[in-house]
Amino acid sequence: MNALQIAASGMAAQQMRVDTVSNNLANMSTTGYNARRADFADLHYQQIARPGTIAAEDGTMLPTGVQLGMGVRPSSVSVVLAQGSLSQTGGDLDVAIEGAGYLEVTLPNGAAAYTRDGALKRSADGLIVNADGHEVAPGITIPDDANSLSINADGEVYAYFSAQVQPQLLGQLNMVNFTNAKGLEATGSNLFLETEASGPPIQGLPGEDGLGTLRQGYLEDSSVDAVREVTELIKAQRAYELNSKVIRAADEILSATVQVK
Secondary structure (H helix, E strand, C coil), rough: CCHHHHHHHHHHHHHHHHHHHHHHHHHCCCCCCCCCEEEEEEEEEEECCCCCCCCCEEEEEECCCCCCCCEEEEEEEEEEECCCCCCEEECCCCCEEEEECCCEEEECCCCEEEEEEEEEECCCCCEECCCCCCCCCCCCCCCCCCCEEEEECCCCCEEEECCCCCCEEEEEECCCCCCHHHCCCEEEECCECCCCCCCEEEEECCCCCCCCCCEEEEEECCCCCCCHHHHHHHHHHHHHHHHHHHHHHHHHHHHHHHHCC
């Protein structure tokens, strides 16, 4: 009886769906987080009689045939690329990306990683870094005697000093985009890595070549829709219960078969 295996695959699929929803709900307050969605595909089919087969009895063609499905499998857990709402923080080093694109950071091993988390910090050496202390490209250093900072929509970072009327340009933040941003590898800490599926990073400046602009003093909220996620959770729970009922029914059928004398 294939029903046991089919229902078991359905329960495993719904468990993955619940795991995905729970991760989304857990990250409702994560800056720049995009919700994930679990996608599924049906498994191979047992061809009892293929459509179009000629019936031996009278030579007529079977219009539909007999194809028995063998269950479900996960096909992907993809990122739902959506702009989160912006929350005002007033921080000099808080920047939100309005539109497409990622900030580039340099990992300790020298590799590049990418993030939409604009909660930037200042290291002991004056470098602009992310929350984990990774340098934000292109490596801008804030002088010790700077009174305040200004980051415009184009990513230009200016410092203000007591002895100067005009601000000093310190540098310009880089931004990148990808042909297939859903193909990026999530590593945690709001960081992504380039993969063959994502394609190479497309370098650019904020506001150019389809890249978004920066807004200082704001952070991008998580794009998770709590109502939608709770609805998905209820649907997954009901589907899990139905698959478990199939297993119980199949078990009862097998028990009745064994007891036949």
